[in-house]
Amino acid sequence: MRNKYIDLINQTFYFPQEEFKLTDNNELTFHDIDIAALIEEHGTPLKVTYLPKISKNIQKSKKWFANAFEKYNYKGKYFYSYCTKSSHFKHVLDEALSNNIHIETSSAFDINIVNSLLDSGKINKDTFVICNGFKREQYINNIAELINKKHKNCIPIIDNYEELSLLEEQVEECLNVGIRIASEEEPKFEFYTSRLGIGYKNIVPFYKRQIEDNPNVNLKMLHFFINTGIKDNAYYWNELHKCLKVYVSLKKICPTLDSLNIGGGFPIKSSLGFEYDYEYMIDEIVNQINTVCSEADVEVPNIFTEFGSFTVGESGANFYKVLYQKQQNDRELWNMIDSSFITTLPDSWAINKRFIMLPINRWNEGYERVLLGGLTCDSDDYYNSEQHSNAIYLPTYHPEKPLYLGFFNTGAYQESIGGFGGLQHCLIPQPKQLILNRDKDGKLTTTVFREKQTHQEFLKILGYEN
Known part of the structure; x- marks a missing residue:
C-alpha cells in the first residue's frame, strides 16, 4: 500500500x-x-x-523585463525597487542592494535607514528613493533634509492635496514628485476606493492647479498600486488601463513626466501546487503600456516596480x-x-x-x-x-x-x-x-x-x- x-x-x-x-x-x-x-x-x-534567494529573485525580474523590452522594442528603462517595509533588516537590504536596485520607503524612520545606507556606501546619489505613505511632520522633515543634501533621486509620492505644499515649505531647490493613484478596490472589499492616493478623475485637475505653473515642482512619476497585487484577472487589467489613460492625459500636458510605478507586488509561492507565470505577466504589462502610449503618440515611461514580498519572502523559513x-x-x-x-x-x-x-x-x-x-x-x-x-x-x-x-x-x-x-x-x-x-x-x-x-x-x- x-x-x-x-x-x-x-x-x-x-x-x-x-x-x-x-x-x-x-x-x-x-x-x-x-x-x-x-x-x-x-x-x-x-x-x-x-540570502542568495533574494538576489536570485531580483535577477529573475530584471531578466524578464529586459526580455520584454527587447521583444517590444520598448524605449524606456526598468528600475527594480525594494519595498523596505517587507523587511528592514540590514542583512536583507545589503543583499538586495548588491544587485544595483533602488528602494521605496513608507515612513519617517525609513529615511534614517536611507541615510545610514548612504553613509556606508550601500547606496549613492544615483539610487532612487521612492517615498510612499501618508506623510506627517517628521516624515516630511526627513524627506526634505534628504533632498536638501542634493539627493535629487528622492521622489516623494504625493498621497493627498496637502503634502505638496508641506514639502515645498522645506525643500530648498526644485522638487521632483510623483502622484499616487487612488485605485478602485475589488468588489469584495469593504470599501470602494483605496484610502491612499488621489482619485483618477482628480489627478489632472490637481496637476493643473498646483504643479503645472509651479517653477519649483516637477511631476516625474505616476504611481499605480493595486492592493491585491499583480494578477492575471479582469480587475487588474481594467485598473491598469485606467491608469494608462491618466498617464497619457498627463504626459500630453506635462513634459517632465517620464516614469510609471506599477507597485502592488508579485505573489510568492504559498503551496507546492502554486502556479504563476511571472514572465507572461511582465510581457503583457510591457506590451499594454507600449501599445497604449503608441496609440496616443506619447513617449513610453520608464517602469518602476516595488517588489517587497517577491524580493525577500521566499528567503525565509x-x-x-x-x-x-x-x-x-x-x-x-x-x-x-x-x-x-x-x-x-x-x-x-x-x-x-x-x-x-x-x-x-x-x-x-x-x-x-x-x-x-x-x-x-x-x-x-x-x-x-x-x-x-x-x-x-x-x-x-x-x-x-x-x-x-x-x-x-x-x-x-x-x-x-x-x-x-x-x-x-x-x-x-x-x-x-x-x-x-x-x-x-x-x-x-x-x-x-x-x-x-x-x-x-x-x-x-x-x-x-x-
Missing part, C-alpha cells in the same frame, strides 16, 4: 521541486540546505534567512518541533509546537495567510490528519489551513520519535508585524535566528543573527529590571 507521507506528496504534487528535495535519509532540504543538521546544531524554534499530541475528541488531534503562530507567523492568524508547511523528517512513515497548536493560551493560536482542503497531514505522531516541521517562504513582514525584539503574546520568546549564505565556492555559511529571546529581555522591557 502507498500509505506513507512521501506517497501522499507524490500523489498530490510534482515533487521534488526546485527548492525542496529529500536526502537519502528521507529528510527535507531547502535550497540544498540540510535542515535536519541545522536543527541538530541550533535546536528549535528556529528562524532562517537564506521557520522550524518547530512537535512537543506533544492532544486528542480532544474522537476527530481532532492537536500537535502542539514549541512556539507560537501568533508571535512568529502573525499573518497566519491575522489574515489567514498560508505558508508552505512540510515535515522535515519521517517522510517514509505513515501519516495522519492533525491540527497544529501554538503555546499561548489564546484560542486563535493555531494553524489548520494547508493545501489539502483546509487540512494538515503529517507523519503519525510517536512520543519516542521527534517530529520537526518547516514553514517556508516566511521572509516578509512576519518579524515587523510580530514585534521583533519586543514583547510577545504570553511572553513566548522569539526563536533563534540564523543568516544563511554561500561563499565564493558555493559552501553554506551560517551566522547567528540573534539568540533566542530571554526572560531578562522581557523583564527589562516591562520595567522590572533597569
Whole structure:
C-alpha cells in the first residue's frame, strides 16, 4: 500500500521541486540546505534567512523585463525597487542592494535607514528613493533634509492635496514628485476606493492647479498600486488601463513626466501546487503600456516596480518541533509546537495567510490528519489551513520519535508585524535566528543573527529590571 507521507506528496504534487528535495535519509532540504543538521546544531524554534534567494529573485525580474523590452522594442528603462517595509533588516537590504536596485520607503524612520545606507556606501546619489505613505511632520522633515543634501533621486509620492505644499515649505531647490493613484478596490472589499492616493478623475485637475505653473515642482512619476497585487484577472487589467489613460492625459500636458510605478507586488509561492507565470505577466504589462502610449503618440515611461514580498519572502523559513499530541475528541488531534503562530507567523492568524508547511523528517512513515497548536493560551493560536482542503497531514505522531516541521517562504513582514525584539503574546520568546549564505565556492555559511529571546529581555522591557 502507498500509505506513507512521501506517497501522499507524490500523489498530490510534482515533487521534488526546485527548492525542496529529500536526502537519502528521507529528510527535507531547502535550497540544498540540510535542515535536519541545522536543527541538530541550533535546536528549535528556529528562524532562517537564506540570502542568495533574494538576489536570485531580483535577477529573475530584471531578466524578464529586459526580455520584454527587447521583444517590444520598448524605449524606456526598468528600475527594480525594494519595498523596505517587507523587511528592514540590514542583512536583507545589503543583499538586495548588491544587485544595483533602488528602494521605496513608507515612513519617517525609513529615511534614517536611507541615510545610514548612504553613509556606508550601500547606496549613492544615483539610487532612487521612492517615498510612499501618508506623510506627517517628521516624515516630511526627513524627506526634505534628504533632498536638501542634493539627493535629487528622492521622489516623494504625493498621497493627498496637502503634502505638496508641506514639502515645498522645506525643500530648498526644485522638487521632483510623483502622484499616487487612488485605485478602485475589488468588489469584495469593504470599501470602494483605496484610502491612499488621489482619485483618477482628480489627478489632472490637481496637476493643473498646483504643479503645472509651479517653477519649483516637477511631476516625474505616476504611481499605480493595486492592493491585491499583480494578477492575471479582469480587475487588474481594467485598473491598469485606467491608469494608462491618466498617464497619457498627463504626459500630453506635462513634459517632465517620464516614469510609471506599477507597485502592488508579485505573489510568492504559498503551496507546492502554486502556479504563476511571472514572465507572461511582465510581457503583457510591457506590451499594454507600449501599445497604449503608441496609440496616443506619447513617449513610453520608464517602469518602476516595488517588489517587497517577491524580493525577500521566499528567503525565509521557520522550524518547530512537535512537543506533544492532544486528542480532544474522537476527530481532532492537536500537535502542539514549541512556539507560537501568533508571535512568529502573525499573518497566519491575522489574515489567514498560508505558508508552505512540510515535515522535515519521517517522510517514509505513515501519516495522519492533525491540527497544529501554538503555546499561548489564546484560542486563535493555531494553524489548520494547508493545501489539502483546509487540512494538515503529517507523519503519525510517536512520543519516542521527534517530529520537526518547516514553514517556508516566511521572509516578509512576519518579524515587523510580530514585534521583533519586543514583547510577545504570553511572553513566548522569539526563536533563534540564523543568516544563511554561500561563499565564493558555493559552501553554506551560517551566522547567528540573534539568540533566542530571554526572560531578562522581557523583564527589562516591562520595567522590572533597569
